[in-house]
Amino acid sequence: MPFNPDQIVFWQYGPFKLSATLLYTWGVMVLLVTGSWLATRRIRPTLRPGRWQNFLEALVEVIRNQIREVTHQDPDRYLWFVGTLFLFIALSNLLAPVPGYLPPTASLSTTTALALCVFVAVPWFGIREVGLKAYLRQYLEPHPLMLPFNVIGEFSRTLALAVRLYGNLMSGAVIGAVLITLVPFFFPVVMQLLGLLTGFIQAYIFAILALVYIASGCRVQQERLARLRTREESP
Amino acid sequence: MNAETLIAMVSIFTAGLTMGLGAIGPALGEGRAVAQALLAIAQQPDEANTITRTLFVGLAMVESTAIYCFVISMILLFANPYWDHFLSTGP
Numbered sequence: 001m002p003f004n005p006d007q008i009v010f011w012q013y014g015p016f017k018l019s020a021t022l023l024y025t026w027g028v029m030v031l032l033v034t035g036s037w038l039a040t041r042r043i044r045p046t047l048r049p050g051r052w053q054n055f056l057e058a059l060v061e062v063i064r065n066q067i068r069e070v071t072h073q074d075p076d077r078y079l080w081f082v083g084t085l086f087l088f089i090a091l092s093n094l095l096a097p098v099p100g101y102l103p104p105t106a107s108l109s110t111t112t113a114l115a116l117c118v119f120v121a122v123p124w125f126g127i128r129e130v131g132l133k134a135y136l137r138q139y140l141e142p143h144p145l146m147l148p149f150n151v152i153g154e155f156s157r158t159l160a161l162a163v164r165l166y167g168n169l170m171s172g173a174v175i176g177a178v179l180i181t182l183v184p185f186f187f188p189v190v191m192q193l194l195g196l197l198t199g200f201i202q203a204y205i206f207a208i209l210a211l212v213y214i215a216s217g218c219r220v221q222q223e224r225l226a227r228l229r230t231r232e233e234s235p
Numbered sequence: 236m237n238a239e240t241l242i243a244m245v246s247i248f249t250a251g252l253t254m255g256l257g258a259i260g261p262a263l264g265e266g267r268a269v270a271q272a273l274l275a276i277a278q279q280p281d282e283a284n285t286i287t288r289t290l291f292v293g294l295a296m297v298e299s300t301a302i303y304c305f306v307i308s309m310i311l312l313f314a315n316p317y318w319d320h321f322l323s324t325g326p
Contacts, residue, residue: 069288160303163306167305168302201291205292208292
């Protein structure tokens with residue numbers, strides 16, 4: 001029996017189904033929003049930050065540092081997108097041991113949606129950064145003959161992004177469900193702990209790969225401009 | 236030995252074979268990558284952050300091949316289109 005939170009329907013009204021995926025996605029979103037709101041509700045310049053706000057600040061700072069190291073650019077430009085991806089995926093994976101909760105990222109619908117967001121964000125950031133013509137020109141790099149392969153690569157990496165997250169999470173859930181029927185209590189718990197680790201690493205990888213794709217869409221141009229500049233300087 | 240039995244047999248066999256063969260390559264590749272990364276970190280502990288991050292990104296890329304195999308075997312086992320087709324038409 002494959003594990004699919006989409007098929008678990010809690011409530012149905014005509015064509016509208018409230019599946020487990022939808023419910024828990026909204027649950028994670030509500031957790032993120034209320035947590036952030038509670039932490040930032042009473043921000044004053046003079047006030048000492050509370051424990052919770054301090055934790056969130058540290059988290060944001062870590063994400064910013066990672067973005068800065070990868071892109072060598074101002075991190076705030078990408079922080080909202082990549083940071084949201086990371087926090088959402090990480091939280092939905094880390095809640096997995098909660099009884100009754102199914103990670104929405106273990107459904108192919110959620111991961112496909114996230115991957116499509118990245119698929120749209122790459123040209124959006126790229127075009128905003130370097131302009132439409134320059135962005136489209138990088139499909140002709142390194143040679144115009146490579147155009148179809150570059151286009152296929154764009155799609156296949158999006159597919160890989162979706163399927164990687166889904167495969168990892170879904171296999172974790174399936175292994176957990178199978179083990180709980182086979183062996184007593186102790187061993188499934190160990191697998192759950194391992195699942196927490198992989199879940200967190202997958203969230204990190206998803207965010208970093210999204211960032212790498214976005215940055216490469218912006219950076220090729222800068223290298224090209226640098227090449228042109230050096231060519232002009234050395235006649 | 237009717238059609239459904241044959242399809243079921245071949246699907247299950249192929250799913251196992253796909254997963255088995257498809258795990259070998261990525262496993263070897265990831266093992267090599269981790270070994271090299273450990274060497275690199277041992278030689279240059281200061282660069283551990285960059286090396287680790289690049290290692291994870293690379294591992295994710297390598298792992299995607301194994302995940303393709305996993306998805307194919309899952310499709311063969313649980314969402315096999317031929318199997319569904321034969322079940323719907325009846326024996």
